[in-house]
Amino acid sequence: MYTLLKKIKDNRGVALITTFLVLTVLLIYSSVFVNVSISQNMSSNIFMRRAESLNLAESGLDNAVFWLRAQGIPMGNRINPWNGGGAASSLAGGTYNVVITDMGIIGGTGNIRRYQITSTGAYKNTNRVLTKFVQVDNFARYIWFTNSETYGGSTVWFWSQDHLNGPTHTNGHYNIYGTPVFEGAVQSVDDYIRFYNNGSNINLSATTNSPYDIPDFQAGFTFGAETTSMPGQATSLRAAATTSGFFLTGNSSVVLNSNGTMNVTNSNKGWNNQNMALPANNALFVNSGTLTLSGTLSGRLTVGASSNVLIPSNITYNDNPVTNPSSTDAMGIISERNVIISDTAPNDLEIDGCIMAMSSSFTLKNYSTVAAKGTLSVYGGIIQKERGPVGTFNASTGTKLSGYAKDYSYDLRFATNPPPFMPNTGDYRTLSWEED
Numbered sequence: 001m002y003t004l005l006k007k008i009k010d011n012r013g014v015a016l017i018t019t020f021l022v023l024t025v026l027l028i029y030s031s032v033f034v035n036v037s038i039s040q041n042m043s044s045n046i047f048m049r050r051a052e053s054l055n056l057a058e059s060g061l062d063n064a065v066f067w068l069r070a071q072g073i074p075m076g077n078r079i080n081p082w083n084g085g086g087a088a089s090s091l092a093g094g095t096y097n098v099v100i101t102d103m104g105i106i107g108g109t110g111n112i113r114r115y116q117i118t119s120t121g122a123y124k125n126t127n128r129v130l131t132k133f134v135q136v137d138n139f140a141r142y143i144w145f146t147n148s149e150t151y152g153g154s155t156v157w158f159w160s161q162d163h164l165n166g167p168t169h170t171n172g173h174y175n176i177y178g179t180p181v182f183e184g185a186v187q188s189v190d191d192y193i194r195f196y197n198n199g200s201n202i203n204l205s206a207t208t209n210s211p212y213d214i215p216d217f218q219a220g221f222t223f224g225a226e227t228t229s230m231p232g233q234a235t236s237l238r239a240a241a242t243t244s245g246f247f248l249t250g251n252s253s254v255v256l257n258s259n260g261t262m263n264v265t266n267s268n269k270g271w272n273n274q275n276m277a278l279p280a281n282n283a284l285f286v287n288s289g290t291l292t293l294s295g296t297l298s299g300r301l302t303v304g305a306s307s308n309v310l311i312p313s314n315i316t317y318n319d320n321p322v323t324n325p326s327s328t329d330a331m332g333i334i335s336e337r338n339v340i341i342s343d344t345a346p347n348d349l350e351i352d353g354c355i356m357a358m359s360s361s362f363t364l365k366n367y368s369t370v371a372a373k374g375t376l377s378v379y380g381g382i383i384q385k386e387r388g389p390v391g392t393f394n395a396s397t398g399t400k401l402s403g404y405a406k407d408y409s410y411d412l413r414f415a416t417n418p419p420p421f422m423p424n425t426g427d428y429r430t431l432s433w434e435e436d
Contacts, residue, residue, distance in 0.1 A: 049126035052094055056121030057130040060089070060096035064117045065134060065428055068100070074113045074136050074424075076102050094123035103133075108300050108330070110283065110420040111236045112136050114431070129436040137427040139230075140332070140354040140418030143184060143410035144168035145383040147230055149175055151361060156387045157196060158215070160398050166381065166410020171227050174215075178398055181216045184410060187225035196395065228425050230385055232358055234304045234334045237421040238285050241304075245283030252286045254303060256295030258318040263295075282420040293333065297352070302332030302420045309335040312342040315351045321413060322379070330411075331380070332419030334358070340365050341390065347374035349404065354381040354411070354419055361388025367403045368392050376404035380411045 068075065088095040096119055103114040114135040121128045139145060143166025149156055150172070160178030168182060173190035177197070195213040241247040246264075253265040255273075263273045284303045291305035298318035303309070317329035331353030333339060339357045341349065343365040355362050355378065362384045364370065376390055391403025416431065 049124050052123035053121040053126045053128040056091060056094045056096040056123060057119045057128045059091055060098040060119030061117055061130055061132050064098045064100055068428055096121045106417060108420060109418055110240055112138060131436055132433045133431040134428045135431060137425040137429045138418045138422050139383045139425055140381055140414040140422045142167050142169055143381045143408055146170045146387045147385045148172045149387045151386050151388055156389050159393050161405035164408045176213050176215045179214050183218045185219045186217050187222040189225050189227050191223045231423045233336055237283055237302055237304045237334060240281055240283035240421050241285035244281045245279040248286045249288055251289040253292040256297045258296040258298050260298040297329055297331050300330045300420055304334035306336050308337050309333055309339045310342060312345055317352045330419040332422050343370045350377045352379045354414060354422060356383040359385055361386045363388025364390040364403050370402050372400050372402055373404050375407050378408045
């Protein structure tokens, strides 16, 4: 009996020890769990505060760009103009503070300003600082821009021999025949493309597209893009030409020379092939007359006319940026009416520069009756209100009947450093974005 009682007592002792051990382990696990929970909660709070402060900083950047857009004319020599001299703005339980610093006009552009926007988002003692560099947007950012893809009410088509390698935009819709190639991003304000062989308005994503019309959009296509309005006058160029540039009246001819000079003919000035230096501020404008332009440019120059600009032969750069990326030669050609290629221009014509026809088109004179003329190569961009034709093709065979086929290449330099006094779009482009 004694032995039995002793065994029971011993078992109770073992059970008690085991219980204590189990409780100890549970307490340890509970402590670890609590510590982990606290740590995870702290990490979660830190992450939330950092995320909120980042969102606030981004809101500051966005609102600063909205403010710049609302000013109309790009602001200069201003710091903290948007938020009242640096006062913080409250949002979603936190604040953001924005500083806008004018970095001045990009050298050689005449009218393109850059800004540094620094935004500090603060949420519960956590700060995030973001910096964005923006510049005034410019029509030279496009290889192709039209307000409408029609000419005098008639549809103009991209066809199989057409090739564009830069960003394109139309405030209307594109018309496609065959297999044109678009290497850059393509955007349209409308929500459809018209295909020639089907003859109706078809969404690009539909499966019923005619097999005969297969455009190659290598960088994608965007429907429903925001409308960008074209200006009617070359205001900045006009103003610059009247100061330290050349402002001519009446029909004028300019032949560019590879040595950095130009030969100018203007009866009102009494000039007949007069040799002279390029204008000091790179701006030339012809009022109340046609400007005839040709030759080889060495330097930076934008020319314009209140009437038509006529191109009788090649316009090229002395220092080719394709073979020499550091080339600084840059050409802008602006007409407040039309830019017209002469019907006597050579086959395989080359035009280097950004071309802009504000009230009508860039086109070939007598495009439908002139003989087939090879390829029109443009290195730069084409901006026009109505899309002007430069040739015709046989719709049954796809072969060229008259004028030029097109090979348009974008000058990548123009994305950030356009030719002088090219018109602005009224928007701002982001150049870079970083966190301090």
